[in-house]
Amino acid sequence: MKVLLFNGSPHKNGCTYTALEEIAKTLKEEGIDSxxxxxxxxxxxxxxxxxxxSKIGKCVINDDDVNNFVEKAKDFDGFIFGSPVHYGSAxxxxxxxxxxxxxxxxxxxxxxxxxKPGAAIVSARRAGTTAALDxxxxxxxxxxxxxxxxxxxxxxxxxxxxxxxxxxEGMQNMRILARNMAWHLKCKEAGEKAGVPMPKQEEIVFxxxxxx
Numbered sequence: 001m002k003v004l005l006f007n008g009s010p011h012k013n014g015c016t017y018t019a020l021e022e023i024a025k026t027l028k029e030e031g032i033d034s035x036x037x038x039x040x041x042x043x044x045x046x047x048x049x050x051x052x053x054s055k056i057g058k059c060v061i062n063d064d065d066v067n068n069f070v071e072k073a074k075d076f077d078g079f080i081f082g083s084p085v086h087y088g089s090a091x092x093x094x095x096x097x098x099x100x101x102x103x104x105x106x107x108x109x110x111x112x113x114x115x116k117p118g119a120a121i122v123s124a125r126r127a128g129t130t131a132a133l134d135x136x137x138x139x140x141x142x143x144x145x146x147x148x149x150x151x152x153x154x155x156x157x158x159x160x161x162x163x164x165x166x167x168x169e170g171m172q173n174m175r176i177l178a179r180n181m182a183w184h185l186k187c188k189e190a191g192e193k194a195g196v197p198m199p200k201q202e203e204i205v206f207x208x209x210x211x212x
Contacts, residue, residue, distance in 0.1 A: 003032055004072070004076040009083065010040070013161065015158055022175060037072075046096040048060075056108075057109060061100070078148075080120070080121060080148075088132070095135075117188075118145040133155065144199075
């Protein structure tokens, strides 16, 4: 079993990475492999709303790594997306990236996230954390992904990585989150071995609020 840890910060080894690293260490202790995926500092083009992915099965924008990420996601059993807090919300880069990745997954028929557990973590110097978490959690809620929680909201505080390491409660919660993720994955695996079927799927129904 493998969990992909998505570092949505432009800083490779910053505060968000420090929290994800703590999660990775705890997952390893639980027998779960993980990999940290770095979004990098390149430009991420936002979704154009063109709908082309529903016809060709991938995003038409090819100047960043979104399509490669969606393909990579097939090989993972769970996901934890981490972001710094900018102006009370998730980083603009991760927002643009996940908007397209999840839209390609949905309209492009990839179905690589459905029924796999997901969690969001955020790092902030001071405030805006719960708003950013609410924003990121919506990707899971619309994609049939079980959301994994900790003992508190999944956040760490600090201006530097050393500050984050001093946030003892926040770092403890990263470990609790990792153990909860590991437990869910093991339960899911046990269920599959016992023959518990996946949820029955229905054809998608689109209903507009305004009818002509």
